[in-house]
Amino acid sequence: MKNEFKVIADLIEKDKRVLDVGCADGTLMKFLKDNKNINIRGLEISKDKVQKCIAKGLTVIEGNAEKDLSQFPDKSFDYVILSQTLQAFLNPELVINELLRVGNKAIVTIPNFGYWKIRLHLLTKGTMPITKTLPDEWYNTPNLHMCTIKDFVHFVKSRNFKIFKSLALNSENVSLINNSNLGIKNLFADLGIFLIEK
Amino acid sequence: MNTEINLKTLIVKKPLKLDCGKTINNFPIAYETYGSLNKNKDNAILIFHALTGDQFVTGLNPITNKDGWWSYAVGPDKAIDTNKYFVICSNVIGGCMGSFGPSHKDPNTQEILGTNFPVITINDMVNAQNNLLDHFGIEKLFSVVGGSMGGMQVLQFISNFPGKAKTVIPIACTSSHSAQNIAFNELGRQAITADNNWNEGNYNTKDTVPNKGLAVARMAAHITYLSKKGLQEKFGRKLQEREDIKFSFDADFQIESYLRYQGSVFVDRFDANSYLYITRAMDYFDLGKQFKGNLSDAFKETEAKFFIISFTSDWLYPTQENKDIVIALNAIGADVGFVEIESDKGHDSFLLDVPDFLNSLKNFLDKSYTEN
Numbered sequence: 001m002k003n004e005f006k007v008i009a010d011l012i013e014k015d016k017r018v019l020d021v022g023c024a025d026g027t028l029m030k031f032l033k034d035n036k037n038i039n040i041r042g043l044e045i046s047k048d049k050v051q052k053c054i055a056k057g058l059t060v061i062e063g064n065a066e067k068d069l070s071q072f073p074d075k076s077f078d079y080v081i082l083s084q085t086l087q088a089f090l091n092p093e094l095v096i097n098e099l100l101r102v103g104n105k106a107i108v109t110i111p112n113f114g115y116w117k118i119r120l121h122l123l124t125k126g127t128m129p130i131t132k133t134l135p136d137e138w139y140n141t142p143n144l145h146m147c148t149i150k151d152f153v154h155f156v157k158s159r160n161f162k163i164f165k166s167l168a169l170n171s172e173n174v175s176l177i178n179n180s181n182l183g184i185k186n187l188f189a190d191l192g193i194f195l196i197e198k
Numbered sequence: 199m200n201t202e203i204n205l206k207t208l209i210v211k212k213p214l215k216l217d218c219g220k221t222i223n224n225f226p227i228a229y230e231t232y233g234s235l236n237k238n239k240d241n242a243i244l245i246f247h248a249l250t251g252d253q254f255v256t257g258l259n260p261i262t263n264k265d266g267w268w269s270y271a272v273g274p275d276k277a278i279d280t281n282k283y284f285v286i287c288s289n290v291i292g293g294c295m296g297s298f299g300p301s302h303k304d305p306n307t308q309e310i311l312g313t314n315f316p317v318i319t320i321n322d323m324v325n326a327q328n329n330l331l332d333h334f335g336i337e338k339l340f341s342v343v344g345g346s347m348g349g350m351q352v353l354q355f356i357s358n359f360p361g362k363a364k365t366v367i368p369i370a371c372t373s374s375h376s377a378q379n380i381a382f383n384e385l386g387r388q389a390i391t392a393d394n395n396w397n398e399g400n401y402n403t404k405d406t407v408p409n410k411g412l413a414v415a416r417m418a419a420h421i422t423y424l425s426k427k428g429l430q431e432k433f434g435r436k437l438q439e440r441e442d443i444k445f446s447f448d449a450d451f452q453i454e455s456y457l458r459y460q461g462s463v464f465v466d467r468f469d470a471n472s473y474l475y476i477t478r479a480m481d482y483f484d485l486g487k488q489f490k491g492n493l494s495d496a497f498k499e500t501e502a503k504f505f506i507i508s509f510t511s512d513w514l515y516p517t518q519e520n521k522d523i524v525i526a527l528n529a530i531g532a533d534v535g536f537v538e539i540e541s542d543k544g545h546d547s548f549l550l551d552v553p554d555f556l557n558s559l560k561n562f563l564d565k566s567y568t569e570n
Binding site for chain 2: 047051054055056058060061062071072073076
């Protein structure tokens with residue numbers, strides 16, 4: 001299981017109710033179910049990935065986060081997870097609002113467009129950056145709204161959401177993000193992980 | 199159709215009060231079982247059949263000498279694995295394969311009931327079939343499964359008996375018959391009653407039966423079970439055993455010949471009055487209405503795990519109607535999974551060899567069973 005999922009799993013206490021939005025093949029869901037006794041649900045748009053979740057015995061609903069989150073009642077989950085998908089929505093703000101309506105807390109991870117390799121790529125090559133986290137070409141990427149860790153922190157603050165924890169991930173290293181190191185983390189982390197509440 | 203073949207039948211002694219107000223008792227329910235019930239009696243699956251189905255789910259149907267209607271899904275090592283599970287299926291009341299229906303005789307007058315048979319509902323069907331659980335001494339089914347009208351019965355069953363199933367699988371169905379659904383059923387009923395042989399439902403007293411009307415009803419319904427794309431790919435404008443059109447009303451096109459064939463084989467196995475009664479029961483189905491318009495309330499007493507399946511090309515019970523059930527369940531935090539299967543085979547997809555569907559069904563059942 002990738003490091004990002006381990007970090008997310010560590011943010012969640014045992015026996016909670018969790019919704020994984022864009023749960024893909026259910027790797028994280030399965031881990032949470034088996035290791036933390038989590039009552040876990042998934043929402044996934046890809047039919048193939050839904051099949052993979054069913055084969056793992058996971059409860060998954062085929063659907064689109066931008067339309068289908070509306071069917072869940074307010075605060076019906078302790079945590080809602082959104083892993084590296086925020087940038088792919090037509091309206092990320094709407095999705096964030098929905099996550100925070102449906103869940104008591106949301107865990108959102110974003111690929112950091114401020115990562116130094118990305119900056120360097122654009123600076124030296126002058127073409128759209130391609131990295132391990134962002135492997136697609138500009139013309140076939142599903143990502144519509146890339147942002148940096150700094151952008152996301154500014155956005156969350158501007159909406160008066162509470163940030164419980166901000167973590168920077170760079171391959172194996174996890175570190176805390178705070179006001180004083182934001183600039184550094186924004187340069188050296190390729191992934192940001194945020195635990196937020198409305 | 200009453201036949202010479204010995205059907206397994208349970209005579210229900212307990213009176214059953216029907217939605218129409220009448221009470222029936224000492225009535226037969228014809229059923230079939232597959233696999234064996236384990237010691238704990240926790241491996242039983244109750245399958246509900248669709249409009250023209252019967253209790254012969256899989257293997258050879260002794261009446262038609264054809265494969266059972268769900269042979270693709272049910273049997274040893276199949277999605278509903280009869281090596282593992284004990285499968286029960288019964289003919290619905292109102293039907294014509296041995297359960298109490300309009301072709302039965304009135305015990306007092308010895309006359310065939312015909313349209314004197316009471317109008318029944320999906321609720322009545324389910325309440326009648328619940329007697330099978332007592333018969334087998336099953337307190338809780340492992341699963342209730344059904345497609346189309348079978349799915350409606352699944353929804354009604356878990357609403358009526360919230361503690362009697364661990365998992366619930368409604369497939370390609372709806373919680374309430376739409377105007378379009380009712381319209382197609384009405385077309386079928388009008389075809390039957392317009393046949394002079396129908397004779398207000400008293401045809402069994404004569405040797406003539408309304409086969410023409412019933413065949414037309416089946417033909418019209420059959421179109422609704424397929425998709426435009428499926429029909430086009432299979433038949434297109436292909437001609438039936440001829441080089442060119444004949445400038446007549448003969449079956450020039452293969453699709454015409456196919457529909458005529460579907461109509462003709464159907465009348466051999468189905469009773470026209472049963473068709474009227476069962477389509478009426480489907481039209482009357484509106485589960486939300488039973489709970490003052492709040493569908494979620496139909497399920498609030500159950501802790502069962504739901505798995506809802508729809509098909510992309512099903513325009514009779516389209517994905518959105520299946521999703522409405524998912525939405526109602528999510529609104530009360532029920533354990534519900536949902537998948538829409540890609541298929542060009544229309545509503546009939548659930549009866550056919552659609553691997554993604556059969557795999558989903560198998561995986562859901564087998565994984566849920568090991569969680570026992």
